[in-house]
Amino acid sequence: MKLVRIGQPGAERAGIIDEAGSARDLSSIVGDIDGTVFASSVMAELKALDLSALPVLPDGRFGPCITGVGKIICVGLNYYDHATESGFEAPKEPVLFMKASSSLCGAYDTVEMPVGGEKLDYEVELGVVIGATAKNVSIEDAADCVGGYCIFNDVSERAFQLEGTGQWLKGKSCDTFGPCGPWLVTPDEIEDIANLDLTLKVNDEVRQKANTRDMLFGVPELISYISRFMTLQPGDLIASGTPSGVAMGMNPSRYLKPGDAMELTIDSLGRQRQVVT
Template structure:
């Protein structure tokens, strides 16, 4: 299934995409696309629906494909080539940091240059949304805790992140720094999460291209590892890391500026497009 949230900011309605590509309003079944909607019982109910019985959902804005996110856990340096371009060796265990849930926005929303921002960067990433509470889970059982996958752009302000009293949290958490979606794709629609092409362009120029098989730590490993340190709850989002090609790694760096447009995609999970304002 492809689950969506359509409507103006703060007034999104839950929907599902039918076989013809139409969006059907499922607000009579679920209040929102959130952790509750991703329970096994809820997903089974949604899967059994005859979508022709539900009205079409009109609207031209896709909101963040997941609502009510308690926490966003990001994985740094999870592709060898990105670690190298950033000046680090490949980590021996996952590098974790957090991103504020208030950074989330729609896949086609504008990305705002924050006050004082000067080194804006992009990162195409596979997003993994938790569907079942996970605490100290094994790698073998990790997949049972996944509610869905999505495209995620881990927008970053590198001066905030790395310079002065730089902190990854504040360099990652500005409003609109988390375009998410357009769809939340349930695991049954993804044949092999470890073999998906992803890419990102800036103003039509290819900057990032890779495959999820290039990740140092795969999705089951990440869920198992993170669940050792914190309980993962339904609706939590894991941003699994980005490949090489970020602006920071260019020589010299070519950071984003107002008017620039990013387009990014992951095979089977959809496309995004944002303009810097």
């Protein structure tokens, strides 16, 4: 299934994409697309639906594909070439940091340059949405804890992140720094999560291009590792890391400026586009 949330901020309606690509209204069945939708009874009901019997949602804004996100856990340096361009050795275990859930926005929303911002950067990432509580879960059982996947743009302000007191949290958490979606795709729709092409363009120039098989730590390893340190709950989001090609890693650096357009694609997960304002 491809689950969506369509509507203006705060007024999104739950939907599901049918075979023709239309969004069908799920609001009579689920209140929203959040952690509760992954309950086995709800998923069984959704899978049994005759989508043609549901009303079509009017065209509109794609909101974040998941709401009620308790926490966003990001993985740093999870592609060897990105670690290298950032001046670090490949980590021996996942590097974790947090991003405020208030940074989430829609796949086609504008990305705002924050007040005082000067080094705005992009990162195409595979987003992993947790569907079942995971605590000290094994690598072998980790896949059972996945609710769905999405495209995630881990937007960063590098001066906020690395200069001054150098706190990653404040460089990652500004409003609109987490475009998410357009769809939340359930695992049964994806043949091999470890073999998806990722691409990010800025003004039609390819900046990032890789495959999820290039990740140092795959999705099951990440879920298992993170669940050792915190309980993952339905609706939590893991941003699994980005490949090389970020603006900070270029020589000279090529940070985003107002008017720049980012376009992100991941196999099976759709497309995003944001303009910097």
